[in-house]
Amino acid sequence: xxxxxxxxxxxxxxxxYFLGMKDIGKKIAWCTSVGPAELLRSxxxxxxxxENHGALLGATRTAGDFIPEAAKLGYSSNICSYLxxxxxSYLKKQTPLSEHYGLNGPPKPDLIVYNTxxxxxxxxxxxxxxxxxxxxxxxxxxxxxxxxxTKDEIDDVxxxxxxxxxxxxQTSGNKFEIDNFRxxxxxxxxxxxxxxxxxxxxxxxxxxxSFFDATIHMGPIVVLRGTQIAKDYYTTLxxxxxxxxxxxxxFLEKEKCRIYWEGMPIWGKLRSLSDLFxxxxxxxxxxxxCNSWVFDAFDEKDPFESSAKAYTxxxxxxxxxxxxxxxxxxxxxxRIDGVIFHEAKTCFNNSNASFGMPARLKEKTxxxxxxxxxDLCDLRFFSEEQSIIKIETLIEQISS
Ligand code: SF4
Numbered sequence: 001x002x003x004x005x006x007x008x009x010x011x012x013x014x015x016x017y018f019l020g021m022k023d024i025g026k027k028i029a030w031c032t033s034v035g036p037a038e039l040l041r042s043x044x045x046x047x048x049x050x051e052n053h054g055a056l057l058g059a060t061r062t063a064g065d066f067i068p069e070a071a072k073l074g075y076s077s078n079i080c081s082y083l084x085x086x087x088x089s090y091l092k093k094q095t096p097l098s099e100h101y102g103l104n105g106p107p108k109p110d111l112i113v114y115n116t117x118x119x120x121x122x123x124x125x126x127x128x129x130x131x132x133x134x135x136x137x138x139x140x141x142x143x144x145x146x147x148x149x150t151k152d153e154i155d156d157v158x159x160x161x162x163x164x165x166x167x168x169x170q171t172s173g174n175k176f177e178i179d180n181f182r183x184x185x186x187x188x189x190x191x192x193x194x195x196x197x198x199x200x201x202x203x204x205x206x207x208x209x210s211f212f213d214a215t216i217h218m219g220p221i222v223v224l225r226g227t228q229i230a231k232d233y234y235t236t237l238x239x240x241x242x243x244x245x246x247x248x249x250x251f252l253e254k255e256k257c258r259i260y261w262e263g264m265p266i267w268g269k270l271r272s273l274s275d276l277f278x279x280x281x282x283x284x285x286x287x288x289x290c291n292s293w294v295f296d297a298f299d300e301k302d303p304f305e306s307s308a309k310a311y312t313x314x315x316x317x318x319x320x321x322x323x324x325x326x327x328x329x330x331x332x333x334x335r336i337d338g339v340i341f342h343e344a345k346t347c348f349n350n351s352n353a354s355f356g357m358p359a360r361l362k363e364k365t366x367x368x369x370x371x372x373x374x375d376l377c378d379l380r381f382f383s384e385e386q387s388i389i390k391i392e393t394l395i396e397q398i399s400s
Contacts, residue, residue, distance in 0.1 A: 002251045004213055006237040013233055014219045018097060021046055021107040027172050028107045030129065032122045033222055034292065034314055035115040036140060036161055038188050038307060041226045042181040043172040048106050049223055050125065053097070054082025057089055058267030058377035060096040067378055081346040081377035083125040090132070109133055111171040113164065115140040117317045119349040136171060138164050142312045147319040149312055157308035182300040184226040185307065189298035194234030195221045196294040201241040202285040203334050206250020208241040211261045211284040212274035213251070221293040256281035256399045258335055262288050262327070263342030264350050264376040269384065276388060282395045286334040288315055288327075289350070316350055323352060324361060331365050337398045338368045340391065345373065345381035370394045 021028065029045035031037050037047050057063040063081060066088025071077050073091070075084050089095050090105065097103040112135060114126040123139055130137035142157045165176045198217065202209050209217070217237060224230040244250065259277065261284050266273065277284050295310035315326060331339065339361060341353035348354065358369035372390055374382035 002249070004209065004217070004237070004240065006233075006240050007216065009233065009236060010217055010219060013224070013229060015101060017220075017223055017229075018101045018103060021048060022103060027110045029168075029171075030106075030109040030112045030126060032114045032118065032126070034118055034311055034316075035113055036164065036307060036311065038184040038226045038298075038303075039161060039164060039181060040111075040113060040168065041184045042177065043168045043174050045111070045168075045172055046107070047223070048109070050086050050106070050129070051082050051122075052219075052223055053089070053095070053106055054080075054086045054377060055265075055267055056096055057085040058082070059270065061268040061379070062089070062094075062096055063268070063377035064379060066092055066094070077346075077378065079346055080119070080121040080125070081375055083121055084346075085377050086125070087128060090129075109135050111135060111167065112137040113139070115142070115311060116144070117142050117311055117314055119316075119347075121349070136167055138167055140164075140311075142308075142317070144317055145319050146312065146317060147322050149309060153312060154305055154308045157312050158304040161304050161308055178303070181303045185298050185303045186300040187228060187231055188226040188295070189300065191221060191225050191227075191230040191234055192293060192295045192298065194231065194238055196291075196296075198234055198238050198241060199286070199290055199294070200333075201238070201245055204245045204250070205255055205258075205335075206248065206252055207255070207258075207283050207285045208244035208250050210251050210274065210277075211265075211287045211290065212270050212277075214287065214290040215265045215267075215270060218290050218293060225293070250283075252278065252281055252283050254281060255283040257283070257337040257395060259284045259395075260286050260327075260331060260334065260336045260339045261342065262339055262352060264344045264347055265289060266342065266344075266374045266379075266382055267376055268379050269374075269382065272384070276391060277395075280392060280395045282399075284340075286330055286336065288352075291315065291330075320352075320355060320357060324357060324364065327357075327361055328365050331361075331367055336367055338370065338394050340394070341369060341371045343371055343373050345375045346378055347376060368394060368398050 029040040033051040063085035067084045069088035069091040070084035220230040297310035299306035
């Protein structure tokens with residue numbers, strides 16, 4: 001059975017990352033997953049990402065125990081299930097971090113920072129915790145749904161980044177050093193370039209990494225970008241995957257078709273969905289989600305402007321027209337036969353099927369599209385049987 005050997009290293013790195021937060025002497029910042037993590041690291045903060053915890057609650061299928069707790073506080077179960085699961089976990093004082101790493105919960109924040117480049121939900125979510133922990137909260141609020149980013153937009157966001165400096169200095173106890181920031185941006189850029197190369201190995205046939213593998217291997221680029229650890233990790237992973245490409249080894253010996261996954265993962269069903277596609281010889285080789293941590297724009301020579309550009313031009317923050325263009329390019333690069341749009345019930349921000357995009361994309365590229373309904377964490381919204389039938393029908397249709 002095909003196995004990515006570097007997975008063992010990834011588990012060790014992620015374990016060390018979580019255990020590193022146990023050190024109470026360190027200053028901790030909470031940050032959204034596509035937020036200004038590099039600036040925070042340049043001040044010496046350890047960075048915790050609440051969305052990463054939300055994904056863990058989804059993947060361990062514990063989210064369902066916690067979402068009702070948040071509902072008691074008035075958080076609707078129709079809003080972001082990362083938010084409701086994370087808030088519920090905090091209220092119930094339970095987390096899978098205890099079982100896996102012996103932690104009582106996520107580390108206590110000294111500073112909380114969000115970026116609404118992905119959604120407004122993160123603002124409500126992180127502000128809740130700022131109230132709970134009585135700590136400062138700062139937000140970056142970039143322009144939304146951009147077509148092509150303009151210089152004025154970059155300048156606006158860069159100014160917001162710079163405005164964070166005094167609160168970072170105050171809460172970290174360290175002065176801002178431009179050279180530290182440049183160095184973190186350099187490391188982030190190198191890691192994100194490697195991550196992109198990792199993902200792009202899947203353009204080979206047979207592909208050495210599936211979308212489902214990539215959702216696991218993306219851990220370090222989400223939580224450790226800006227560190228040497230992340231850079232070294234992706235160097236090792238890339239070496240293994242390119243070696244497999246050279247040897248003609250992939251996760252499927254014979255690919256009947258190649259699929260693109262659009263939208264959020266269904267964290268609690270990763271294993272069963274991965275098995276479903278493998279059993280049908282369908283290779284899910286690319287996704288919008290894993291590509292979200294590819295930041296081409298980072299440039300240490302221009303740390304503020306390049307961060308502003310990198311974090312504002314992300315896919316989720318683009319116009320329908322820009323998204324269609326990006327998807328059409330990926331369909332071509334990865335030689336995709338079919339696109340599955342996952343409409344996540346509690347995240348319309350990362351669901352792109354509601355305004356006719358599947359039909360337009362099919363018309364533009366000639367590739368079949370399918371919409372399945374589900375959710376990132378709340379499995380009550382996922383009808384497994386119905387989805388299996390739809391997926392198998394799509395595979396049959398495109399393979400014939
Ligand atoms: S983008 Fe979606 S899943 Fe992510 S935090 Fe916002 S609402 Fe939640």
